[in-house]
Amino acid sequence: MVRIADVAKMANVSTATVSRVITNAGTVKKETAEKVLEAIKKLNYQPNMLARQLRRSETKTILVIIPDITNTFFSNVLRGIESVAIENDYQVLLGDAQNFVERETSYLVTLGQKKADGVILLTARTNQEVLEELSEEYPVVLACEYYEGSTLPTVSIDNISSARKAAEYLISLNHKRIGHISGPMNVVVGRDRLKGFHQAMAQHGLAVDPHLVQEGDFTYESGFNLMMKFLTLDRPPTAVFAANDEMAIGAIKAAKSKGLKVPEDLSVVGFDDIKFSSIFEPALTTIAQPTFEMGEKAMELLLKLINNDELEKNQFILDDQLVVRDSCMEKM
Structure with missing residues (x-):
């Protein structure tokens, strides 16, 4: 199956540029658009019409999938996401995967039901290839967890x-x-x-x-x-x-x-x-971990994808810090 990434490679442009041409966003140079259209024709690329319709029909809602809502680590990440979302008039829909891959995948299915404009995953347990294919047609950002060697937009620490x-x-x-x-x-x-x-x-x-x-x-x-x-x-x-x-x-x-x-x-x-x-x-x-900043950055990236803006880079590694308190002592 021909994917949007194949079109982008043949036309020597980004997938975001291909998406803008397909959706007729009007922000692509005529010569570039012609290259993209020629590549689409040669490859007989068939865009995902459901995803295109979803992109055009804004819900002003984003989906956040969390692996385990009982894990307090994620609360500050969610606050960071929500702070940027609210500033941009977006609501946050939360999905608790309960550490089950099947449940995580089931939430992704809701993307085709026009309930959200994009998704931030705080978990990376879904099949990588499936998620990467989804990201070619739909705004997807990973935060906290990640896939090794993936080009998906990601915010994490080392x-x-x-x-x-x-x-x-x-x-x-x-x-x-x-x-x-x-x-x-x-x-x-x-x-x-x-x-x-x-x-x-x-x-x-x-x-x-x-x-x-x-x-x-x-x-x-x-x-x-x-x-x-x-x-x-x-x-x-x-x-x-x-x-x-x-x-x-x-x-x-x-x-x-x-x-x-x-x-x-x-x-x-x-x-x-x-x-x-x-x-x-x-x-x-x-x-x-800079949890609040992780959430903020992930939401900022998602907004860029929703708006078809170019990303300066796909991988963001934030700084961590060793916090020394009272639970350690030198061994004599």
């Missing part, structure tokens, strides 16, 4: 380098036996944070005990249960890096339930800097 930073902080405190409670391996941020952990350990010549790397699911319960598993080992870790704050807090609660003190007996680093991480005792050392 999860590998930020995880490496977290692990290196523990190493700087003279910890050598460090455990990692990872995120799910079917989620790109889970895999990338695990990569960052391994890189930090390798760069400092530290061996990774396979028993000290366990896969969690970003919930408090998995952090608690996997920390309890660590504590059954003959040589438990002296420090733990958890791939999000909820699991880190679960790990600390597990350690306390066994009579250990944090950070005196165990140092713990989390990831995300959710609000509760600074309130919890001890206050959690963590990697802070």
